[in-house]
Amino acid sequence: MEKAKNSLLYLDGVSVSFDGFKALRSLSMVIEPGEMRAIIGPNGAGKTTMMDVITGKTKPDEGDVYFAGNTDLTRMDEASIASLGIGRKFQKPTVFESHTVWDNIDLALAGVRKPFATLFHRTTKREIDRIDEILATIRLGDKRNWLAANLSHGQKQWLEIGMLLAQEPQLLLVDEPVAGMTDAETVQTAILLKEIAKTKSVIVVEHDMSFVRDLDVKVTVLHQGSVLSEGTLDAVSADPTVIEVYLGR
């Protein structure tokens, strides 16, 4: 509990099993306020499941998950966890296809969430400015009236990051943000995420090693549902156990 107090996110002994298959085995991890962390690990290591646990989609069978010291996330649903300030980008880009780019950001914008509040809500000048600002950051300003369905794969990834920003979370969970991106887009995404990490805590899951190198942050290696190694990318790359299960292949 001591550790939990000063951390932003604290996972201790978290286990999840699906029909007897252990996706997470006593996983423990601590994220400090303002920290950016990269998580790597082979397919099926449990990276997405870990995000599901943090965001309330999956309830752990065992273990503690605390946010900002003392908020027990295992007792909350997705909507309340999101309102606490934890935002999430999915592995497969999910935006609202039949809404415009503008409306996608508008929906994500921090603020009204209750049915009767949204029913009578009128978009304020401040909200409009904020949406404009975010559209500029993700470079979709000229596509504001496009339906999200018409965006390219990379543009959807960026729109989803924009939606994350609009939520103004304290902690961003980003699952494989550069999957399917061109090299140029990948480099730009690393720059964008580092920019975001200046003011927020970020956890990034990624396979792409050159991308993780670009991020230049502490790395956690997951394997079969628990932490195999932790440290700088160079340190974990030199770790023999890591080489054996992951990098060496």
Add this chain to the structure above:
Amino acid sequence: MITAFIFRALDKKTWAVLIILLAVGIILPVLSIVTDPSSAFHVPTYLIALLGKYLCYALLALAVDLVWGYCGILSLGHAAFFALGGYAMGMYLMRQIGARGVYANPILPDFMVFLNWTELPWFWYGFNHFWFAMIMVLAVPGLLAFVFGWFAFRSRVTGVYLSIITQAMTYALLLAFFRNDMGFGGNNGLTDFKDILGFNIQAPETRGVLFFCSALALALGFLICRAVIASKFGKVLIAVRDAESRTRFIGYRVEGYKLVVFVLSAMMAGVAGALYVPQIGIINPGEFAPANSIEAVIWVAVGGRGTLIGPIVGALLVNFGKTWFTSGMLAEYWLFVLGALFIAVTLFLPKGVVGAILARTQKKPDESKAPPAVSPIQASQAAEEGA
């Protein structure tokens, strides 16, 4: 707050729909009452009743579209809300009969006397008042939708499973209302109505007013749906339809949204049923038949789900077709025609008649134009290089 909410909905298309509905609602009854039966402009009373029935169906279709077209909740039980609204109105009309029934009992409707009942069941209390019945028209379907939705949406029942339990709900009500001891007239339902608010229910003037009320209810229903869809609430509904879990992770409690829109939709269906009953002259358990709910969904599919105008057009088109077809010698094949129509629409007009027309006419340059192959990042890099 409310006025801003409504004004936001009033675009040109909405005005057009409202004006057309109200004009039809006034002109047809006036023509039926004022003109001489021999006149070329005369509208016979039976036609007013028939068209009034279609308007009620259109309101039911609109209610289905609100939940299905905009929130992805495929309800196959909306006829239950329609029928409950109808029963609430029917109970008022039964009590209006008073001592004019066959058994001349001033309190008990005929079927209760026939069953040797001596007292009015408690749930019939208050239905001698029109205002009370009107509250029940909204409250009973609304409450059922609330209780049903509360459990279904909280347990995150979606898709086919939700559709199946809505069918089960209406089927259970069908069986319950068939029982004589339920106190709703059993198999025969409620009928032989005499008057409404003191006016003879058969009189052309009364029928004209009922027709106008149906058109007005449809217009109001349309306006409310437009206002809901134009609000941020409506955007959340579409978000739920497109990507439900994404909506949750942004912080919206999806079950609350589904519950609100489901209750609103059920109340609209209840109003439709309440206007239907005095124009048809009867309400019986057959209205709970699972097939009725499915038919309503077909109207929406034919007209175009997620368009609001579509379900109105669909309900009118299909029911004109039904009336025309079932009055001919091929009447017994109607269900096959309806099934074929549904399959054809699903295959060839997935957005329905109205959806297809909208897609042709409304080519907004910024939306229909295919995006260029370059990403925003590449584009901006190109711009930087050029600079």
